[in-house]
Amino acid sequence: MRVLFSAGLGMSAALRLVLLARELQAAGHEVRFSCPARARHRVVRAGLVPVLAAPRQFSRAWRPDLVIHDPLCPDSAAMAAESGVPTVGYLPYTHRPLPPLPAVWIDPCPPLLRDRPEPGAWPVRCDAYELPGQPEPWLTELSLIPRVCVTGVPSGNRPEDRRRAQLFRRVAEGVESLGLQLLVLTGDDHPWSVVLQGSVVVVHGGDEGIVYAAARFGVSQLVLPAGEAEQRAGKRLEQAGIGRCLTDDELAGTPSMLRLRFHIAELVNGGRVLPAAAQLGQAIARMPPPADLVPGIEALVR
Numbered sequence: 001m002r003v004l005f006s007a008g009l010g011m012s013a014a015l016r017l018v019l020l021a022r023e024l025q026a027a028g029h030e031v032r033f034s035c036p037a038r039a040r041h042r043v044v045r046a047g048l049v050p051v052l053a054a055p056r057q058f059s060r061a062w063r064p065d066l067v068i069h070d071p072l073c074p075d076s077a078a079m080a081a082e083s084g085v086p087t088v089g090y091l092p093y094t095h096r097p098l099p100p101l102p103a104v105w106i107d108p109c110p111p112l113l114r115d116r117p118e119p120g121a122w123p124v125r126c127d128a129y130e131l132p133g134q135p136e137p138w139l140t141e142l143s144l145i146p147r148v149c150v151t152g153v154p155s156g157n158r159p160e161d162r163r164r165a166q167l168f169r170r171v172a173e174g175v176e177s178l179g180l181q182l183l184v185l186t187g188d189d190h191p192w193s194v195v196l197q198g199s200v201v202v203v204h205g206g207d208e209g210i211v212y213a214a215a216r217f218g219v220s221q222l223v224l225p226a227g228e229a230e231q232r233a234g235k236r237l238e239q240a241g242i243g244r245c246l247t248d249d250e251l252a253g254t255p256s257m258l259r260l261r262f263h264i265a266e267l268v269n270g271g272r273v274l275p276a277a278a279q280l281g282q283a284i285a286r287m288p289p290p291a292d293l294v295p296g297i298e299a300l301v302r
Contacts, residue, residue, distance in 0.1 A: 001301055004064035006055045006080070007035040008073030011189050012209020014039045015128035016108060017068065017090055018046050020290040022129070027294050034058060034076075042189070046129055055079040065301050068106075071097035086300040091118055092208060104300065106293065110215055110284050112240045115232070122296065125287040126212035130191045146268050147198050148175045149219075151185040152205040154226070164205070167224055167251070171203050174260040180268065192217065200274070201267045206230025206245075215242065218281025220267040220274055225251070241276035243267070 005021050007014035014035045025031040025048065033043045034051035043050040051058045056079040059067070064085060069076040071089040077098040080087040089102030091109070107114075107121035153168045154161040175182045183199065192213035196202065202219050204210040205226040211233055214221050221243035223234030234245025244263050246255065267273055 001029045001066060001298065002062065002064045003029050003031050003066045003068060003297075004051075004055075004059055004062065004079075004083075005031065005033045005035075006067065006069040006073065006076035007033070007039065008070035008076060009036055010070075010209065011036075011039055012128060012207065012212070013070055013090065013092070015042065015130075015189070015209075016126065017070070018043060018048065018129040019127055020068065020090075020106075020124075020293065021048055022046055023291045023294050024297065027298070029298075032058070032062065032064075042129065042131065045131055056082060059083050066297065068297075069102070071102060074098060088297065088300070091121055104296075108212065110280060110287070112280060112283070113211070113215065113233075113236050115236065122293060123287055124293055125284060125289050126216055127290065128192070128209065128213065130193060143181060143198060145179070145181045146200045147181040147183055148201045148203060148264065148268070149183045149185060149195060149199045150175070150203040151190070151210060152207055152226075153184070153186070154205070155186075164224065164226065164251075167246075167255070168203070170255070170257065171222070171224065171260055171264070174257055174264050175203075177257070178261060178265060178268075180264070201264065206233045208233070211237070215277075215280050216284050218278040220277045222246075222263055222267055240280065241272050242280055243273070243277075 003024050005017050007017050021031050021033055032051050033048045034055045040050040055075050059079045066086050067080045067083050068088040069080045071077055072092055081100050087102040088104045091105045091107040105118045105121035106124055108124050108126040150172055154165045196217040196219050199219055202214045203222045206223045221237050223245040225231040225234050237243030238245050
């Protein structure tokens with residue numbers, strides 16, 4: 001069976017699809033992987049064959065038997081619609097998908113974090129591919145000081161980017177003023193299984209991949225949302241009792257350091273937040289791994 005994967009622009013979504021692609025390839029199927037150029041080295045390191053042409057162009061030439069795609073990416077959705085073969089959509093959790101709807105949904109979002117579960121979706125654990133390698137020793141060593149990880153700091157020059165970057169810096173100052181260990185990460189591809197094992201709180205802008213990773217490892221979250229979708233994600237974390245999300249007033253103005261310190265200390269010291277985060281991590285660990293989806297996917301083209 002020829003299976004064509006088509007990822008969107010987000011690195012985190014591409015890395016989740018890589019795990020499923022590896023499982024299908026291990027089962028003896030011919031797999032090709034279309035993704036943004038910046039993710040191709042990850043695809044190659046994972047032992048997969050990347051597609052260099054546009055998804056629609058490659059699909060017409062290669063003629064896959066099955067398409068697994070990101071339903072938020074216009075090129076991927078258009079290619080899937082034109083392919084004339086069964087399609088599988090990897091369901092995101094904060095947006096509505098582009099038409100036409102795939103024949104089957106794969107849903108990595110833990111039920112506790114989804115507003116509207118997709119009927120009939122196949123659940124899967126929200127794992128993502130990580131490059132093998134030796135992490136820095138200090139990341140894996142047991143520390144007596146709680147670690148707070150800050151990631152997703154805006155780097156653009158727009159006024160809103162500079163304003164949010166200043167907010168991230170104030171949060172980092174609050175972490176250090178509480179005597180906590182601060183870890184600031186840049187970029188969008190990190191060995192979360194290593195970084196998060198030693199962290200008690202992750203501060204981020206509401207990116208889907210970071211939400212999933214922190215939830216997977218039972219880490220509490222402080223969200224400084226970048227937009228409406230990220231705000232909804234932060235509110236879902238609050239409702240689930242596993243995080244906090246800054247309010248519109250706090251985002252629009254300059255929140256007091258006392259208030260930021262309160263948020264951080266509350267997440268670090270627990271209350272109901274840390275136990276709830278740990279319970280969610282345990283629930284995610286019981287969800288099916290990508291390998292469990294292979295028989296169902298194979299059955300789509302029989």
